[in-house]
Amino acid sequence: MNGEKVVEPLSFEKSAPGRKGLPWPVCDVPVIQVDKQIPANLLRTEPAQLPELSEPQVVRHFTRLSHLNYSIDTNFYPLGSCTMKHNPKVNDRIVQIPDFAGLHPLRPHELSQGILEILYEVERWLSEICGMDAFTLQPSAGAQGELTGILVARAYHEHRGEKRPVVLIPDSAHGTNPASVALAGLTAVTVKSTADGQVDLDDLLQKLTKDVALVMMTIPSTLGLFEPRIQDIAKKIHDAGALLYMDGANLNALVGLVRPGDLGVDVLHVNLHKTFATPHGGGGPGAGPVGVKKALEPFLPVPRVAFENGVYRRKFDRTNTIGRVHGFQGNVGVLIRAYAYMRLQGAEGLRDISENAILAANYLKAKLTPLFPKMPAGACMHEVVVSGEGAFGPGVRTLDVAKRLLDYGYYAPTIYFPMIVPEALMIEPTENESKETLDHFVETFRTIIAESKATPDLVKTAPHTTPVRRLDEVRAARDPRLRYKP
Amino acid sequence: MDPKDLRFTKSHEWIAPDGTVGISDHAQHEITDVVFVELPKTGRAVKAEEACAVVESVKAAFDIYAPVAGTIVATNEEGAKNPGLLNKSPYGEGWLYKIQMTTPADRES
Numbered sequence: 029m030n031g032e033k034v035v036e037p038l039s040f041e042k043s044a045p046g047r048k049g050l051p052w053p054v055c056d057v058p059v060i061q062v063d064k065q066i067p068a069n070l071l072r073t074e075p076a077q078l079p080e081l082s083e084p085q086v087v088r089h090f091t092r093l094s095h096l097n098y099s100i101d102t103n104f105y106p107l108g109s110c111t112m113k114h115n116p117k118v119n120d121r122i123v124q125i126p127d128f129a130g131l132h133p134l135r136p137h138e139l140s141q142g143i144l145e146i147l148y149e150v151e152r153w154l155s156e157i158c159g160m161d162a163f164t165l166q167p168s169a170g171a172q173g174e175l176t177g178i179l180v181a182r183a184y185h186e187h188r189g190e191k192r193p194v195v196l197i198p199d200s201a202h203g204t205n206p207a208s209v210a211l212a213g214l215t216a217v218t219v220k221s222t223a224d225g226q227v228d229l230d231d232l233l234q235k236l237t238k239d240v241a242l243v244m245m246t247i248p249s250t251l252g253l254f255e256p257r258i259q260d261i262a263k264k265i266h267d268a269g270a271l272l273y274m275d276g277a278n279l280n281a282l283v284g285l286v287r288p289g290d291l292g293v294d295v296l297h298v299n300l301h302k303t304f305a306t307p308h309g310g311g312g313p314g315a316g317p318v319g320v321k322k323a324l325e326p327f328l329p330v331p332r333v334a335f336e337n338g339v340y341r342r343k344f345d346r347t348n349t350i351g352r353v354h355g356f357q358g359n360v361g362v363l364i365r366a367y368a369y370m371r372l373q374g375a376e377g378l379r380d381i382s383e384n385a386i387l388a389a390n391y392l393k394a395k396l397t398p399l400f401p402k403m404p405a406g407a408c409m410h411e412v413v414v415s416g417e418g419a420f421g422p423g424v425r426t427l428d429v430a431k432r433l434l435d436y437g438y439y440a441p442t443i444y445f446p447m448i449v450p451e452a453l454m455i456e457p458t459e460n461e462s463k464e465t466l467d468h469f470v471e472t473f474r475t476i477i478a479e480s481k482a483t484p485d486l487v488k489t490a491p492h493t494t495p496v497r498r499l500d501e502v503r504a505a506r507d508p509r510l511r512y513k514p
Numbered sequence: 515m516d517p518k519d520l521r522f523t524k525s526h527e528w529i530a531p532d533g534t535v536g537i538s539d540h541a542q543h544e545i546t547d548v549v550f551v552e553l554p555k556t557g558r559a560v561k562a563e564e565a566c567a568v569v570e571s572v573k574a575a576f577d578i579y580a581p582v583a584g585t586i587v588a589t590n591e592e593g594a595k596n597p598g599l600l601n602k603s604p605y606g607e608g609w610l611y612k613i614q615m616t617t618p619a620d621r622e623s
Contacts (some may be wrong), residue, residue, distance in 0.1 A: 427546075444573045445574070447574060450544075501547075501572040502549060502572055504550035504551065505570075506549050506597065506598070
């Protein structure tokens with residue numbers, strides 16, 4: 029902590045023996061001896077060392093910590109690749125009404141028509157938006173969506189009697205893709221990018237053998253670029269008997285403008301928390317629905333929701349399904365929020381969102397270009413990747429500038445990703461921000477760049493005004509202290 | 515090791531005449547402080563350009579490719595225990611592994 033004042037002591041440090049939050053009522057059910065239920069070798073030999081605090085101490089502790097939070101509700105959050113956009117509060121209100129909040133997933137379908145209709149409609153609308161034939165809403169996050177999509181593709185190939193163990197992934201794709209491939213028992217092979225950030229077609233074609241099950245592309249790529257040759261690439265992939273997977277994490281740049289299915293995409297996942305404004309991670313449940321073309325539909329997870337003779341039902345009878353990837357229908361609360369968002373926006377509103385996200389990123393790019401000598405030419409999609417090379421004062425790196433942004437009250441953009449851009453800064457403004465916010469952000473950059481030249485040490489030792497100063501990331505990684513020791 | 519005696523790959527590994535492999539000074543500077551090193555098992559046969567080690571910094575994790583085909587005959591356990599050596603001494607104590615080259619002439623290509 030570099031001898032700084034402690035922002036908030038650990039709850040352990042405030043503990044006093046015997047202090048209690050709540051007086052427990054007398055137990056009114058038979059007491060079961062825990063040590064009779066759990067094998068002796070798994071029992072603690074001494075009691076857990078838990079902090080002992082009063083209720084107001086606990087309330088103040090967590091309230092004070094919560095005041096240190098930085099969120100999209102407090103300020104601009106231009107974290108590239110993450111799409112930190114505003115989540116309309118009405119969506120949270122809707123999902124909290126007892127008719128949704130009180131639903132039980134085992135209630136028979138006759139009594140669950142409303143929620144089944146919503147799930148059916150979400151699937152139908154996502155299919156329409158993405159140009160796909162069917163969706164599963166089960167996966168609980170983008171990465172689980174990737175895994176599900178890969179398993180579906182693998183099942184498709186195996187069903188045709190083909191063994192294809194390889195998945196090709198351009199180096200401009202999302203970093204989770206190779207991990208999902210490995211988890212699905214396949215082998216990831218990297219495809220290079222050209223200097224302008226597009227897929228190296230020669231490298232792709234050379235690696236596109238009969239062993240390839242899938243090519244996973246992020247569209248637009250992590251460089252915020254649309255692949256203009258995508259239809260041609262899709263054809264070559266199909267000619268080789270492989271499938272085209274689209275990592276749809278950046279779908280927020282495409283909605284209402286381009287339908288991935290029309291480009292030749294066979295399977296994709298979308299992140300509802302990005303494109304459809306459901307809350308971001310931080311421990312909360314997410315959703316990463318997976319869409320497929322007709323030929324892959326039989327392999328989707330069960331249960332599916334079907335609409336037959338005016339009645340919505342869950343269907344389990346799919347012989348080729350890969351099985352379940354989540355309990356019940358997925359994280360339904362998130363799906364209801366996405367439903368509300370789509371209803372609220374309508375087709376035109378969704379298109380406006382993508383257009384405004386692209387406009388905001390290109391506005392930032394145009395305003396930042398004079399400040400960054402290595403700015404790539406051409407328009408971007410929903411995010412702008414800037415190279416910090418040659419832009420800052422002596423010895424000042426992108427990391428230092430990102431830290432200095434914290435002093436000015438901004439969340440720092442993503443840095444050093446994508447790795448193919450030296451000293452990268454990846455900025456994603458989303459569609460929500462006003463021109464004034466974007467202008468002020470650019471002016472802050474101008475100020476920091478001037479500081480980096482006039483007073484480089486000021487930038488190199490930033491942040492100066494945050495609750496904690498620059499953290500020793502190296503020591504944290506080399507010598508981690510993972511639990512409290514008195 | 516004197517950098518003059520080393521041969522370098524495009525992906526910033528170096529290989530010495532005796533088959534010792536490490537990362538270049540430029541590479542250690544670019545990836546910044548190394549916090550974790552994963553070394554191959556000795557006895558493992560590797561192909562040229564095969565990923566056979568991982569170097570992780572606070573920035574990201576990087577695959578280290580075998581500059582030539584051969585068999586891993588030694589690894590730098592001290593470097594794995596103290597990853598800072600890769601930054602401090604990329605051509606010396608920060609070496610990664612030693613490879614017995616299938617065809618020693620490969621080093622020259």
